[in-house]
Amino acid sequence: MHKIVIAAFLAFAPTAQAHDFTAGTIFIDHPMIEEAPPNAPVIGGYVTLHNNGGTDDRLIQIESSAAEKVEIHKTTVTDGIARMQPLTEGLTIPAGDIVWLGDDGTHAMFVKPAKRYQVGDEVPATLVFEKAGRIDITFKVEERSLTDGPGHEGHGQ
Ligand SMILES: [Cu+2]
Numbered sequence: 001m002h003k004i005v006i007a008a009f010l011a012f013a014p015t016a017q018a019h020d021f022t023a024g025t026i027f028i029d030h031p032m033i034e035e036a037p038p039n040a041p042v043i044g045g046y047v048t049l050h051n052n053g054g055t056d057d058r059l060i061q062i063e064s065s066a067a068e069k070v071e072i073h074k075t076t077v078t079d080g081i082a083r084m085q086p087l088t089e090g091l092t093i094p095a096g097d098i099v100w101l102g103d104d105g106t107h108a109m110f111v112k113p114a115k116r117y118q119v120g121d122e123v124p125a126t127l128v129f130e131k132a133g134r135i136d137i138t139f140k141v142e143e144r145s146l147t148d149g150p151g152h153e154g155h156g157q
Pocket of ligand 1: 074084108
């Protein structure tokens with residue numbers, strides 16, 4: 001009896017958490033935003049991008065009505081001081097590769113969010129790829145502790 005209960009849990013758990021989208025050959029997995037304190041001037045978003053196609057693509061823009069603007073940023077630390085800079089060329093997703101917007105200090109920066117987004121909220125956004133085109137997705141708001149790592153420094157939160 002015990003084993004059956006565990007099997008049922010395992011069968012359902014991935015389904016409950018599945019949160020992905022597809023744009024052409026780009027598989028967009030688990031777009032999430034970190035819950036931020038009230039009045040946070042910026043909030044960080046993260047997403048995993050799989051390029052299942054045979055040619056490189058680039059995430060060139062993120063649009064969202066949930067913030068004044070969204071920029072694709074990279075945090076770099078120079079002489080102990082963290083600075084964020086927009087990735088003006090966008091984020092390259094090499095053919096056959098997987099890129100996490102979140103790795104190596106990269107993140108989506110939602111500037112001046114329209115309200116405080118809390119765990120469980122869904123934030124609409126449009127990802128714009130050079131080749132795969134535009135796709136409407138939602139970023140799920142999750143607890144900050146889940147993704148503590150690179151990309152937070154210098155956010156002024
Ligand atoms: Cu930033």
